[in-house]
Amino acid sequence: MSTDLREELDALARTQSFSPDPSVWDRGRRARRRTRVAAGAAAVAVVAVVAGAGALAVRPSGIGPAGDVVREGAIPSRITEPDGPVVTDLAIGPASVAYVAPDGSPVLVDATTGEAHAVELPDFPTPEVIDRDAELRRGPWLALSPDGRRVAYPTTQDFEREPGQVVNQTAWYRVVDLASGESDLVDLPPYRSTPLAMSWTTDGEIAVDVFGRPTSRPSATNLPPTISWTIDPVTGDSSSAPLTGLTAPGKGISAPFPTDDTPVRAVPFETATDTDPDRALPDDLYPDGAVVTPVGWADDSLLVVEVDAPVGSYVEGAHLALMTSPDRPESEWTYRILLRELPDSLGVSLAVDLVPDLDGTSSQELTHDFDTADEPPAPFGIELSLFIGLAVAAAIAVLLALRWLWRRLS
Amino acid sequence: MTDRSGFDGFVHARGSALARTAYLLTGDHHLAEDLVQAALVQAAKHWERIHTSPEAYVRRAMYHQNISWWRRRKLAESPLESYDAPVPAADPTLRLTLEQALRRLTPRQRTVLVLRYFEDLTEVQTAAALGISGGAVKSMTRQALQRLRVLAPELADLVGADA
Numbered sequence: 001m002s003t004d005l006r007e008e009l010d011a012l013a014r015t016q017s018f019s020p021d022p023s024v025w026d027r028g029r030r031a032r033r034r035t036r037v038a039a040g041a042a043a044v045a046v047v048a049v050v051a052g053a054g055a056l057a058v059r060p061s062g063i064g065p066a067g068d069v070v071r072e073g074a075i076p077s078r079i080t081e082p083d084g085p086v087v088t089d090l091a092i093g094p095a096s097v098a099y100v101a102p103d104g105s106p107v108l109v110d111a112t113t114g115e116a117h118a119v120e121l122p123d124f125p126t127p128e129v130i131d132r133d134a135e136l137r138r139g140p141w142l143a144l145s146p147d148g149r150r151v152a153y154p155t156t157q158d159f160e161r162e163p164g165q166v167v168n169q170t171a172w173y174r175v176v177d178l179a180s181g182e183s184d185l186v187d188l189p190p191y192r193s194t195p196l197a198m199s200w201t202t203d204g205e206i207a208v209d210v211f212g213r214p215t216s217r218p219s220a221t222n223l224p225p226t227i228s229w230t231i232d233p234v235t236g237d238s239s240s241a242p243l244t245g246l247t248a249p250g251k252g253i254s255a256p257f258p259t260d261d262t263p264v265r266a267v268p269f270e271t272a273t274d275t276d277p278d279r280a281l282p283d284d285l286y287p288d289g290a291v292v293t294p295v296g297w298a299d300d301s302l303l304v305v306e307v308d309a310p311v312g313s314y315v316e317g318a319h320l321a322l323m324t325s326p327d328r329p330e331s332e333w334t335y336r337i338l339l340r341e342l343p344d345s346l347g348v349s350l351a352v353d354l355v356p357d358l359d360g361t362s363s364q365e366l367t368h369d370f371d372t373a374d375e376p377p378a379p380f381g382i383e384l385s386l387f388i389g390l391a392v393a394a395a396i397a398v399l400l401a402l403r404w405l406w407r408r409l410s
Numbered sequence: 411m412t413d414r415s416g417f418d419g420f421v422h423a424r425g426s427a428l429a430r431t432a433y434l435l436t437g438d439h440h441l442a443e444d445l446v447q448a449a450l451v452q453a454a455k456h457w458e459r460i461h462t463s464p465e466a467y468v469r470r471a472m473y474h475q476n477i478s479w480w481r482r483r484k485l486a487e488s489p490l491e492s493y494d495a496p497v498p499a500a501d502p503t504l505r506l507t508l509e510q511a512l513r514r515l516t517p518r519q520r521t522v523l524v525l526r527y528f529e530d531l532t533e534v535q536t537a538a539a540l541g542i543s544g545g546a547v548k549s550m551t552r553q554a555l556q557r558l559r560v561l562a563p564e565l566a567d568l569v570g571a572d573a
Contacts, residue, residue: 004567008508009528013430016442020421024447025414028454035455 035406042402049395053388073111073148074368075354081343082107082118091181092117094148096354099345100141104130107343108178111148111351114370122174122183123155129168130346132158138209138257139197139293140347145204146296148351151176152186152206152233156194170194173206175233189229189238196226197257199296199349202249205230209244209257223259243270246294248301253327255294255303263289263310269326277326282335285314296352301325304338304355306348318342322355322366334358338366413457420464421450428468434524435476437513445472445479469529470539473521480517511562519554526551 075096086105097109101118104127109116125133130141133156143152156170170193173186186206195208212225228241241247245256254270265286266278281290290309298304301324308318320338338355342348356366425446432442432449449471453464460467512520518540525536526547533551537544558565 005527006530009434009524010430012509012512013434013528016429016433016439018426018429018443018446020418020425021447021450024421024450025417025454028451028457031451032455 038402038406042399045398046395049391049398053391073351073354074114074370075338075350075366076109076114077339077367077369078114078341078371079109079339079343079348080114080116082116084117087117087119089181090119090121090176090178090183092119092178094351095144095151095178096148096351098140098142098144098151098349099343099347100130102344102346103127104346106142106153107345108144108151111354114368121151121153121176123157123172124153124174125156125168126158129156129158132166133168133194134346136196137346138259139199140345140349141198142347142349143198143200143206144349144351145200146202146351146353148354149178150200150233151178151349152198152200154195154198155185168194173198173208173231173233175206184233186231186233187236187238189231189240197245199246201230201247202297203230205232207231207241207247226256242272245270246297246303248297248303248325250300253325255305255325258291258293261291261308263291265289267292267305267323271327279323279326279333285309285335288312293347295320295348295350298322298352298355299357301328301332302334302355302358304350304352306342315340318345318348320348320350322358336366417454417457417464420453424465424468425450428465428472431469431524431528432472432476434512434528435472435517435521437509437520441479445476448475466539473525473540476521477517508558508562508565511558511565514561515554515557519550519557522547522550523554 073094073096079097079099081101087108092108092110094111095108096111096114097116099107101107104125105118106121106124107116108119125141141153145151152173152175154170155172155174156168158166158168161167170188173188173195174183175186176183189208189210193210195210197209199207201207207228207230209226209228211223212227226244228244228247229238230241231238243251243254243256245254247254252272256268256270258264263286264281265283266280268276268278270276281292286307286309288310290307290313293306293308295304295306303323303325305321305323306318307315307321309316315337319340319342322334322336322338324333324335336358428449429442429446432445433439436442436445446468449468452471452475453460453468456467457464512523515523521540522536525531525539526533531539533544533547536547540547
């Protein structure tokens with residue numbers, strides 16, 4: 001059977017002719033080149049995806065709170081002015097900046113969104129009280145805690161001591177918890193005068209500068225000595241502090257508040273050893289000096305200052321800067337602009353814990369641009385694991401597409 | 411240039427034989443020509459990597475390419491009515507010839523028959539060439555012969571009696 005079938009098949013097959021196609025070899029070689037190009041492109045795609053995912057995986061996690069959008073928040077790169085209604089529920093969460101607008105209204109900047117809110121604070125001084133105290137005031141009216149979760153201020157009110165003589169008097173301090181929105185009254189230390197400046201220590205206590213003896217009519221020529229107190233906001237216990245102004249976490253050096261608006265070429269400091277060194281301002285930035293008000297200590301030796309620089313300075317007007325304290329060797333000194341612009345205000349308070357640690361790199365991001373963060377999130381903004389998964393899926397899709405293309409063309 | 415001349419020599423020497431096999435596989439002269447050319451293009455593409463027998467490579471490419479083409483075509487083709495029904499024996503002019511009967515086999519069945527009875531491959535060699543098991547070769551061979559008997563009873567002498 002098989003012999004017969006084979007013969008029949010052979011006879012059948014012999015009806016087929018064959019004429020060689022001279023282009024077969026060239027077509028085969030072209031297909032080979034296409035395949036190589038496609039394979040190369042696939043390899044490049046895979047390497048790019050893997051390298052991108054790897055770069056993301058090993059990307060530094062940021063240099064601190066301000067570098068990224070983080071839960072704790074960040075210092076905004078631009079402090080906006082409030083444009084919404086006055087907020088009465090004070091449970092707004094951590095704030096990055098607190099200031100009093102020129103019209104006397106207190107403003108808090110949300111640490112996580114950068115949005116500025118005009119707020120209604122209980123017993124906050126009226127604009128008239130603020131104006132009356134303007135000449136003697138040395139620091140901002142609002143003191144934002146280093147973590148931005150609490151804000152303190154004096155409940156200064158006015159009263160008519162004698163007919164026609166209205167004076168300011170402070171009976172309590174208030175501390176508002178921005179997580180709960182609740183506020184507490186805090187007892188004043190001895191010498192119950194209105195504080196010249198108020199701030200927070202790194203230990204979570206309120207620090208105030210006050211006149212060293214009671215006075216009802218202080219003047220530029222009759223200024224009592226300045227002393228400093230710290231008050232526990234929970235217990236109300238107060239104790240005198242050896243240094244005035246903002247004392248560094250190590251308690252060895254402090255930056256006193258300026259007593260007037262005279263520009264200086266060197267920022268004065270106080271130390272426990274009474275050496276009281278100065279920290280010279282960079283001449284090239286401030287050829288005519290500047291008015292420098294301490295804002296807070298970002299770390300043991302890094303001070304945040306509000307600088308009001310005259311025309312002709314590198315940055316004119318009010319801005320924030322970081323400077324190394326003079327108790328460090330001069331070789332370690334640094335001076336960096338933190339915020340180039342500040343809103344018109346009666347002094348700024350900052351949640352200094354949100355200032356990132358400096359690691360010496362000039363490109364380090366100190367503040368966060370919340371306007372950019374409002375844009376649709378970039379792929380890098382999603383969870384890294386999800387991104388890697390998507391990248392692998394994309395690589396597989398690319399390979400499948402190239403394989404399909406390869407088979408279609410070959 | 412050596413590759414090119416070697417390839418041309420191979421095509422010149424074996425092209426006709428390959429074309430004959432291609433015709434048996436496809437049952438169509440034009441398709442057979444296309445099948446050979448497609449397999450030769452594949453051979454040219456991988457010529458440097460063919461270290462053993464170019465002919466074995468091209469034949470294998472034809473077997474698989476033909477089945478692949480059939481899969482693409484079968485959805486577009488109209489189904490045959492009474493596909494397995496034999497032409498009435500009373501009309502000898504319509505009797506199916508071997509050629510026509512082969513066309514009514516599936517490509518796999520036709521390929522197995524060609525390999526077994528035209529190429530004279532063993533079941534093991536056929537299985538290796540098609541990448542299937544020996545049992546599958548045996549089964550498909552039996553089915554193919556059975557179908558030929560149904561389609562063209564007059565070919566019984568050629569394909570053997572029904573078991």
